[in-house]
Amino acid sequence: MLSQYSRQFAAQFSNQLKRLQSTLVIAEHNNETLSPITQNAISAAKKIGGEITVLVAGTKCGPAVEKLSKADGVKRVLIAESDAFKGFIAENVTPLILASQKQFNFTHILAGATAFSKAVLPRVAAKLDVSPVTDVIGIKSADTFVRSIYAGNAIQTLTANDKIKVLTIRGTNFEPSSLEGGSAGSEKAPEGNYTSDLSTFIGQELSKSDRPELTSADVVVSGGRGLKSGENFKLLYDLADKLKAAVGASRAAVDAGYVPNDMQVGQTGKIVAPDLYIAVGISGAIQHLAGMKDSKTIVAINKDPEAPIFQVSDYGLVADLFKAVPELTGKL
Ligand SMILES: Cc1cc2nc3c(=O)[nH]c(=O)nc-3n(C[C@H](O)[C@H](O)[C@H](O)COP(=O)(O)OP(=O)(O)OC[C@H]3O[C@@H](n4cnc5c(N)ncnc54)[C@H](O)[C@@H]3O)c2cc1C
Secondary structure, three states: OHHHHHHHHHHHHHHHHHHOOEEEEEOOEOOOOEOHHHHHHHHHHHHHOOEEEEEEEEOOOHHHHHHHHOOOOOOEEEEEEOHHHHHHOHHHHHHHHHHHHHHHOOOEEEEEOOHHHHHHHHHHHHHHOOOOEEEEEEEOOOOEEEEEEOOOOEEEEEEOOOOOEEEEEOHHHOOOOOOOOOOOEEEEOOOOOOOOOOOOOOOOOOOOOOOOOHHHOOEEEEEOHHHOOOHHHHHHHHHHHHHOOEEEEOHHHHHOOOOOHHHEEOOOOEOOOOOEEEEEOOOOOHHHHOOOOOOOEEEEEEOOOOOOHHHHOOEEEEOOHHHHHHHHHHHO
16 A cells, blocks of 8 residues: 555656756757757657747748747747857857756756757856766656667666756657647747857858758668769669668768768768668678667668678668669669
């Protein structure tokens, strides 16, 4: 009987604790559209419990704000529009997050684990004198998190004792939260002079592609050093077009200059977890596996039957890629 009471008490206490939390999610967007990782981050914030506020910093970011105001589970959208946020440079976004934190006293500050947050959140954590918890793949409670360490070779569960928890989450481990069904209030983020003299945004050249974005594609076809040249990647583009897939690459292929580095999958590249990952001419080094081994189905094409990629693949084809890939594309 006593243990039943203590279980009830523990459940009530945990629910009350959840309600006391308030999380600031940093939105990633291009003013018009939201990066899918923002929805994954909202989903992670829901697991923490309590109120969710999303910060949108940008220039003419009305469309992104509008989408977030309808996002399920979001209580408030904080809007900061200024030329200071052109290019989303970390030096300017950091003081805005700190000012928002000062005003609202969030218990958690959270963003997706992306190049953007990797530049911003460590600065925020340092200024708040707390330790950032990065690459979170699971949330056990408001202070206990599961994260991936040693390039995905070990899983760590830790309790963070800092008063404010600063987290980056792996998008592939949290289902995207719906952008419908909510009715968040919106208000201006704290005003301030956020223009830093440490760095200035000059411009950016974004690669344009009609193919799906690598980190959110359902199917990814990746090529490695086995492709032997950038021109030969055409074989993979043809296959990808048939499958409506994104195209990725190993670091060896990127380092050799076959393809640009925004296509790199792995520990120091992008983390992907599509329904189908086809690795072509990739040996399967642990640093590559760290970026794709959570894919639902893995297919490997490699001429070496001993290649480690076959240990993680669901379907393996020992074959010369220059013969197998055109054949596969032809059959599709
Ligand atoms: C700190 C650190 C971080 C790293 N981060 C990353 C990362 O993020 N991502 C990443 O990918 N790597 C990363 N690496 C590099 C990693 O260790 C490997 O060197 C790299 O993944 C190898 O790429 P690859 O499989 O394309 O090349 P290789 O290992 O050279 O493999 C090429 C494969 O192609 C096969 N092949 C060749 N010709 C054919 C053919 N005609 N038909 C079929 N198969 C063929 C070969 O059998 C071989 O298995 C990192 C390394 C370090 C030290």
